[in-house]
Amino acid sequence: MRLAGKVAIVTGGAGGIGRGIALAMAKEGAHIAIVDINEENGKKTLAEINERTEGALFIQDISVKENVEMIVKETVxxxxxxxxxxxxxxxSRNVSFTETTMEHFDLSFGTGFYPTFHFMQACYPELKKTQGKVINFASGAGLEGQPTQTSYAAAKEAIRAISRVAANEWGPDGINVNLISPIALTPGVEQxxxxxxEAYDAMVQKIxxxxxxxxxxxIGRTxxxxxxDDANYITxxxxxxxxxxVKLR
Structure with a gap:
């Protein structure tokens, strides 16, 4: 029970990687606030979590700053x-560089970068009290510049940038800020x-x-x-x- 008594907010926690993280943390004793736009899947994951730990919470939507502030207050x-x-x-949407529009950037930054930024700001006072942990998400799309990933790669690298800034600024407060860059077999990838x-098999052969x-x-165990506490000296x-x-240098 490495996270016994800890309280975690997990955005996108209704499915895929977010669900995996929520379940893994709940198994280690954490209380989970799932934040997701998908109410049906959110309630299903909530039921699964409640089989492992008591008091899990589902909160719908993360799209605007006002919602983020409400979610943090409700969780506390x-x-x-x-x-x-x-x-x-x-x-995000996958299109070529020349076909990428501001609408694609608005989607990627509006659902990924800005909520990450707003949640970090809104949670900072609480994380300072608990000397807490922030886990953000990077991607090989940004690290390697994968084709058709312009808006997604840009948002992910922007998230990496602000994570490093926060790690430097919040380190004296005892807050750790790290990122995971995953490859995972999510329901969307399975479909x-x-x-x-053939394309899937070729992708696997490159791993x-x-x-x-x-x-x-x-991903959840990471x-x-x-x-x-095992990661207290990593930020x-x-x-x-x-x-x-991807092998970082």
């Missing part, structure tokens, strides 16, 4: 504190795999460990580590949980 009102912030939610078997990560067992880092695909 329900649980009494915030120890862990996981900024996982992000949506794509079923319709594009040194020859598989995609499990959202709970691989998040548990970064949220635990400002991008942790590659991608089977060895």
């Amino acid at each position: 009102s329900h649980f009494g504190k915030i120890d862990i912030l996981v900024n996982n939610a992000h949506a 794509w795999r079923d319709n594009n078997k 040194p460990l020859r598989r995609l990560g499990d959202p709970e067992a691989d 998040a548990v580590f970064l949220a635990s 400002g880092q991008t942790i590659m949980v991608d089977g060895g695909t």
Whole structure:
């Protein structure tokens, strides 16, 4: 029970990687506030979490600053504190560089970068009290400049930039800020795999460990580590949980 008594906000926690992280943290004793726009999946994940820990909470929507402030207040009102912030939610569209429009940037920054920034600001007073942990998300799309990922890559690298700034500024407060850059077999990837078997197999062959990560067992367990006391001396880092695909220098 490495996170016993800890309170975590997990954005995008209704499905995919966010669900995996929420379940992994709940298994280690954390109380979870799931934040997601998908109410149906959110309530399903809430039920799963409540089988592992008592008092989980589902809060819908993260799209605007006012909602973020409300979510933080509701979480503190329900649980009494915030120890862990996981900024996982992000949506984007894949189009070529020349076809990328401001609407694509608005979607990617509006669902990924700005909520991450606003949640970090809104949670800072609570995280300072608890000497808490922030876990944000990077991507190989930004680190390697993957084709058709212009708006997504830009937002992810912007998240990496502000994470490093916060790690420097908040370190004296005892707050750790790190990033995970994952490759995971989410439901969306499973659907794509079923319709594009050859492309999927080719992608897997480029991963040194020859598989995609499990959202709970691989990505979730890494998040548990970064949220635990075992990671107290790690901050400002991008942790590659991608089977060895990208090797940072």
